[in-house]
Structure formats: C-alpha cells, structure tokens
Amino acid sequence: MQIGVFNGVNLDVLGDRDPEIYGGISYNELETRIYAWAAELGCSARCSQTNHEGEIIDSLHEARAWANGVVINPGAWTHYSYAIHDALELFDVPVVEVHLSDISGREDWRKRSVIEAVVTHRVIGEGPAGYRRALALLTDTE
Numbered sequence: 001m002q003i004g005v006f007n008g009v010n011l012d013v014l015g016d017r018d019p020e021i022y023g024g025i026s027y028n029e030l031e032t033r034i035y036a037w038a039a040e041l042g043c044s045a046r047c048s049q050t051n052h053e054g055e056i057i058d059s060l061h062e063a064r065a066w067a068n069g070v071v072i073n074p075g076a077w078t079h080y081s082y083a084i085h086d087a088l089e090l091f092d093v094p095v096v097e098v099h100l101s102d103i104s105g106r107e108d109w110r111k112r113s114v115i116e117a118v119v120t121h122r123v124i125g126e127g128p129a130g131y132r133r134a135l136a137l138l139t140d141t142e
C-alpha cells in the first residue's frame with residue numbers, strides 16, 4: 001500500500017514554531033518518524049511539504065495515479081483553501097486530515113476546516129503521533 005503524506009504551508013519550519021502547540025520537533029524528524037511508522041505498519045509512505053498552493057494541488061493530482069491512501073495536513077490552508085478541497089474531492093481512496101494541534105480549542109478562525117467534508121477521517125491534536133494513527137487508519141491496523 002502506497003500512502004501519500006502531504007504537508008502544507010509553514011510545516012517546513014515546524015521546529016521553530018511554538019513547541020507548546022506543535023511539539024517542538026523539526027519537519028525532518030517528523031518525516032523520519034513517518035517513514036519508520038509506515039515500515040512498522042507494513043505500508044510505504046511518500047512524504048512531501050510545500051509552501052506553494054499550486055504545487056500541493058499538482059502533487060495531489062499526480063497522487064491519484066499511485067496513492068492507495070492520503071494523509072494531509074494543509075497547515076493554515078485548512079481554513080480557507082477551496083482549491084485543496086476540490087483536489088481532495090477527486091480521490092476515490094481514503095483521505096485522512098491530520099493536525100498536530102487541537103484546532104477546535106484555538107482561535108475561532110482555526111476551528112473551521114474547509115476540507116472536513118471531503119475527508120474520510122480526521123486526527124486532531126495528537127501531535128506527531130497523529131500521523132501514525134492516520135497511517136494505522138489507512139492500513140486497518142488501529
């Protein structure tokens with residue numbers, strides 16, 4: 001099983017962002033953990049991160065040809081990118097929305113996810129381990 005793991009805007013500077021909110025690990029460390037969890041769960045992960053909305057849309061379109069499941073943390077795009085909503089809507093494989101922080105308990109503008117309606121599962125506020133849970137949901141190993 002091939003899982004596409006897509007991380008959006010500002011997740012490249014994860015280690016520099018508020019550790020109380022985001023856990024203090026770097027993006028590279030997050031990727032290392034994701035690859036280790038994927039191996040443990042018997043699937044293969046392909047991780048990517050971009051700060052460019054058009055680029056994540058292109059990558060999502062390409063992933064339709066190879067991904068059996070999708071994990072996505074769009075960062076702040078979660079709250080306003082209808083373009084990402086529309087790209088995710090095209091998948092006929094399960095899509096898991098992940099957020100490191102508990103967006104339901106933060107600023108009002110973060111409470112709304114415009115992709116919520118087109119995802120299969122949501123994993124919110126579990127820190128980096130939320131990505132493991134997302135992979136487990138996709139591989140039915142939870």
Ligand code: DQA
Nearest residue numbers: 010073075076099100101110
């Ligand atoms: C985030 C939550 C978003 O509100 C924020 O803009 C991010 C990260 C999270 O993983 O908690 O960049 O998606």
